[in-house]
Every structure is written in structure tokens, then in C-alpha cells.
Amino acid sequence: xxxxxxxxxxxxxxxxxxxxxxxxxxxxxxxxxxxxxxxxxxxxxxxxxxxxxxxxxxxxxxxxxxxxxxxxxxxxxxxxxxxxxxxxxxxxxxxxxxxxxxxxxxxxxxxxxxxxxxxxxxxxxxxx
Amino acid sequence: xxxxxxxxxxxxxxxxxxxxxxxxxxxxxxxxxxxxxxxxxxxxxxxxxxxxxxxxxxxxxxxxxxxxxxxxxxxxxxxxxxxxxxxxxxxxxxxxxxxxxxxxxxxxxxxxxxxxxxxxxxxxxxxxxxxxxxxxxxxxxxxxxxxxxxxxxxxxxxxxxxxxxxxxxxxxxxxxxxxxxxxxxxxxxxxxxxxxxxxxxxxxxxxxxxxxxxxxxxxxxxxxxxxxxxxxxxxxxxxxxxxxxxxxxxxxxxxxxxxxxxxxxxxxxxxxxxxxx
Numbered sequence: 001x002x003x004x005x006x007x008x009x010x011x012x013x014x015x016x017x018x019x020x021x022x023x024x025x026x027x028x029x030x031x032x033x034x035x036x037x038x039x040x041x042x043x044x045x046x047x048x049x050x051x052x053x054x055x056x057x058x059x060x061x062x063x064x065x066x067x068x069x070x071x072x073x074x075x076x077x078x079x080x081x082x083x084x085x086x087x088x089x090x091x092x093x094x095x096x097x098x099x100x101x102x103x104x105x106x107x108x109x110x111x112x113x114x115x116x117x118x119x120x121x122x123x124x125x126x127x128x
Numbered sequence: 129x130x131x132x133x134x135x136x137x138x139x140x141x142x143x144x145x146x147x148x149x150x151x152x153x154x155x156x157x158x159x160x161x162x163x164x165x166x167x168x169x170x171x172x173x174x175x176x177x178x179x180x181x182x183x184x185x186x187x188x189x190x191x192x193x194x195x196x197x198x199x200x201x202x203x204x205x206x207x208x209x210x211x212x213x214x215x216x217x218x219x220x221x222x223x224x225x226x227x228x229x230x231x232x233x234x235x236x237x238x239x240x241x242x243x244x245x246x247x248x249x250x251x252x253x254x255x256x257x258x259x260x261x262x263x264x265x266x267x268x269x270x271x272x273x274x275x276x277x278x279x280x281x282x283x284x285x286x287x288x289x290x291x292x293x294x295x296x297x298x299x300x301x302x303x304x305x306x307x308x309x310x311x312x313x314x315x316x317x318x319x320x321x322x323x324x325x326x327x328x329x330x331x332x333x334x335x336x337x338x339x340x341x342x343x344x345x346x347x348x349x350x351x352x353x354x355x356x357x358x359x360x361x362x363x364x365x366x367x368x369x370x371x372x373x374x375x376x377x378x379x380x381x382x383x384x385x386x387x388x389x390x391x392x393x394x395x396x397x398x399x400x401x402x403x404x405x
Contacts, residue, residue, distance in 0.1 A: 114360040114388055116405055117315035121307035122129075123142045123288040125358055127325040 129299070136161045137169070137268055138226050139290030143275065146299045147283035157275045157287075164274065167192050168267040170215060170260075171226050181215065181260035186253050193251045195263055195270050200246055202266065202369040208243055209376045210369045211344035215260035216240035221338045221349055227329055236334040242344035264340075268292045269322060269368035276364075286316075287364075291323035291371075294364040308358045308390050312398065320364035324371035325356030325392070343376055352378040353394050360388035360402070 132154040133142045143150075143157055167189055169175045180186040188196070199212035220238035223230055244259025255261065268289040276294035279285035284297025286304045295304045295316050303315030314321065326339035326349065343350035357375040361367030374382040374389055379399065382391050388402030 113319035113362075114314045114316050114321065114404060115303075116400070117303060117305055117313050119301060119303070119305035119313060119315060121305045121313045122131075122144050122286060123293065124307040125288065125291050125293055125321060125323040126139075127291050127323055127328045127356065 132157075134158055134161075137165050137271065137289065138171075138228065138264075139268065141271075141275070141290075142286075142288040143279060144286040144288075144304075145279050145283050146285070146297070150279065150282050153279050153282040157278050160274060160278060161271055164191060164267070164271045168195060168263045168270075170262055170264070177261060177263060180253055180255065184255045184257060188251050188253050190251065191270075193248055193253060195267060196246065196253055196261065197248050198270065198365055199261075199263060199266050200248065202365075203243075206369060206373040208344055209373045210266075211242050211342075212261045212263060212266070213244035213246065213255075213259045214242050214342040214344055214347075215262040217242055217342045217344075217347040218262055218340065220347075221340075221342065222331055222333045223329075223338075223340050227340075230331050232332040234334055237336060237338055237348075239347040242342065242347050265292075265322075265324070265368050265372065266365055269294075269320065269364035269366075272364040273320070289364070291358075292364040292368050293321040295320070309392075309398070312390060312400075314358075314360070314390070314404065316360070320361050320367040321358065322361070322364060322367035322371045323356060323358040324368070324375045325354075326350070326375075327355045327392075341372065341375060350376050352376060354379055354382070354391055355394050356392040357382070358390040360404070 130145050130147055130150050131142065132145075132150070133140055135141070136158070141157075141161060143154055145153060165175075166172065167176045168191075170177055170181065172178060176186065176188055176192050180188065180192070186192075196212065199210070202210040203212065217240040218224075220240050222233060222235075222237060241258075245256030246259070246261070247254045269292040272287045272289040272292045272294040275289075276285055276287040276296045279287065280296035284295075284299050286293065286295045286299075286306075288306070293304075293306055293316065295318060298304075298317055303317050305313050305315055306321055307313045308323070324341060326341050329340045331338050337349075339349045341350045342348065352375060354375055357371045359367050359371040359374055361370050370387060370389070374385070374387070374391070377385070379391055379393055382389065383399065383401055386401050386403075388404050389400070390404065391399040391401065393399065
């Protein structure tokens with residue numbers, strides 16, 4: 001009787017020890033002390049670096065696009081103003097030509113007041 | 129074509145009218161020149177100008193105020209090369225009486241400052257103390273223009289007051305022929321013409337040659353490489369001012385400015401500028 005009880009306890013203890021050992025081995029306690037994989041670390045660092053770069057490039061592109069749109073708007077405005085001025089000048093020139101055509105300039109005023117001639121002189125200019 | 133000449137303002141006035149007779153117009157012209165001389169002569173003690181020079185201020189006639197304003201405008205326009213306040217410098221150089229009476233003397237010339245202050249307010253003329261006016265050259269131009277205007281009531285006319293020529297209208301020949309020297313004649317259709325030079329109106333003081341073209345910057349007779357300039361202007365007054373301006377400027381600047389003018393250099397060359405061909 002006593003030996004049966006002892007045998008039973010032995011089996012129970014053996015089963016418990018077996019499962020404990022199984023659980024311990026399954027937990028891989030020796031791997032926690034090992035260093036992390038350097039390739040994985042490098043990949044992670046590279047990924048973070050590229051994400052930062054991407055954000056900076058996007059910010060730069062946004063700034064330049066905004067500046068370009070402002071410059072484009074100013075240029076369009078200047079072109080519009082120049083076109084308006086050119087149209088006004090053209091109109092003024094047409095009007096001036098119409099006025100000058102309508103009022104003929106006196107021949108005497110248009111001509112040079114003096115020229116060298118071979119006529120006999122009427123008077124001689126001397127020091128005043 | 130009718131001509132008439134007479135002496136006034138220390139020179140000979142020559143009047144030419146394209147009409148068979150103009151006796152009345154000539155008489156009126158002579159009277160007007162006499163009236164203007166009585167206003168502008170610095171050699172007549174009782175003239176308006178002499179009174180102004182004596183008192184330093186005057187309520188002037190319209191004509192005197194107008195001539196002084198023209199002279200001041202010319203001074204402004206020429207940067208001071210033309211200056212009506214050369215009176216004392218002229219007297220110091222010996223031109224202290226009508227030119228017919230100016231002669232060589234043993235007394236040395238003295239120099240005076242020019243570019244004095246002159247203000248014209250309406251007809252009120254005031255001089256800076258120590259300065260007097262000489263309106264000799266511009267006065268003749270003014271008179272020539274006035275007489276030409278008078279004669280133009282009769283017919284196309286030309287007036288020569290010594291070197292200052294004014295024209296009105298165009299004669300049958302198409303232009304008024306004015307001799308500059310024995311070899312060069314200019315045809316003038318409008319505007320005025322004037323000659324300034326130091327080849328005439330010369331005298332000596334203490335053996336030193338003097339002439340009547342005072343450089344306002346020095347107060348002495350001007351020294352340039354030109355001896356005579358004939359200039360064409362919008363009228364006789366403008367031409368008179370321009371001739372003096374170019375004379376004082378010298379040949380180099382005169383050639384660069386290229387205004388209608390005939391330049392005679394001290395070495396005897398005659399140069400035409402401003403398209404006078």
C-alpha cells in the first residue's frame with residue numbers, strides 16, 4: 001500500500017518536473033541576453049532617416065511652389081499693366097498723328113532759319 | 129527794296145524794307161531807337177539806366193524792365209557767361225565813354241567783380257550795392273527787334289543794329305542775305321543773327337590790349353581761341369546772347385554744341401556749325 005502511494009507521488013512529481021522543464025526550455029531564456037541584429041537596426045535607422053528626408057523635401061517643394069505661384073501672379077499682373085499702357089500709347093499716337101495731320105506746320109518754322117547763300121549781301125554783320 | 133541807315137547806340141543802324149518807299153516808317157524807326165537809347169544808354173547821364181546805376185533802384189519803364197529781365201534770363205540760361213553786371217569791369221578796362229571816344233591811355237586797367245545781384249519786381253529794379261548794369265549788346269538786339277516789328281507794318285523788313293540783325297517776313301529773293309565776312313554770306317529767313325567779337329572795339333591801356341567782351345568769371349576782357357562768333361537765334365536778342373556764350377566758351381565747346389554759328393578762330397580759320405552749309 002505504502003509503496004503504491006510512493007509510486008504515485010513519484011509519477012506526479014515527475015510529470016510536474018517534466019512540464020516545468022518544458023516550459024523553461026520553451027521560454028528560450030538564453031536568447032534575452034544576446035545582442036539585437038545590427039542589420040535590423042541599420043534598416044530601422046535608414047527608414048527613419050528617409051522619412052525625415054521625405055518630410056523635408058516635401059516642405060521645400062511646398063515652399064517653392066508657393067513662391068512660384070506668387071511670382072507668376074505678379075508677372076501676369078505686370079504683363080496686363082504693360083499691355084494696357086501699350087494700348088494707351090498706341091491710341092495717343094494715333095490721336096497725335098491725326099492732330100498733326102490736321103494742322104500743317106508752317107514751312108518757315110520747320111525750315112532752318114539760316115543757310116549759306118551766294119546772294120549779294122544786303123547788310124554786313126559786325127561786332128555789336 | 130529801300131534802305132536807310134543812321135547812327136545810334138554807338139553803331140550804325142541799317143534798315144531794309146521791301147517797298148518802293150518807307151520814309152515815314154524810317155522816321156518812326158529812328159524816333160523809336162532814340163527813345164530806347166534814352167532809356168538804355170549808360171553814356172547818357174539822364175537816361176533811365178544811368179539813374180538806376182546811380183541810385184541802385186528805380187521804378188522803370190516797361191521797356192527797361194523788359195530788357196533787364198531778358199538779360200537776367202540770359203544770365204541764367206548761359207550759366208553766367210552772359211552778364212549785365214559787367215558795367216564796372218568795362219569801365220575799369222577803359223570803355224568808360226562811347227566807343228568813338230575811347231582811345232589808348234597810359235593808365236592801367238582795373239578789374240571789378242561781376243555777377244552782381246539784380247531783382248526785378250514788376251517794374252521795380254534793384255541792384256546789389258556795388259554793381260551797375262550795362263545793356264549795350266542786348267539793348268541793340270532789343271532795339272533791332274522793336275524796329276523790325278515797326279517796319280513790318282509796312283513790308284517785309286530787315287534791321288541791322290551793328291552786329292544784331294532782326295528780320296520780319298520774307299523778301300522776294302526768298303531770304304535776307306547778310307554778309308558775315310568777305311567770303312561768307314548767310315541767308316536768313318526768320319529769327320535773328322548777331323556777331324560778337326574782339327577783333328573790333330579794341331584799345332590799349334598802359335600798353336595792354338583791351339576789348340569790350342568782359343568775361344564775367346574774371347571781370348577782365350575774355351581770352352579765348354575765338355576772335356569772332358556769328359550766331360543764329362530765335363530772334364536778335366537770343367542770337368546776341370548765344371554769340372557771347374559761344375565766344376566765351378571757345379571753339380572746342382562751340383563745335384561740340386553744334387548750334388547754328390560761324391566761328392572765326394584766332395589763327396584765322398572760319399568754321400561753320402549747326403548745319404550752316
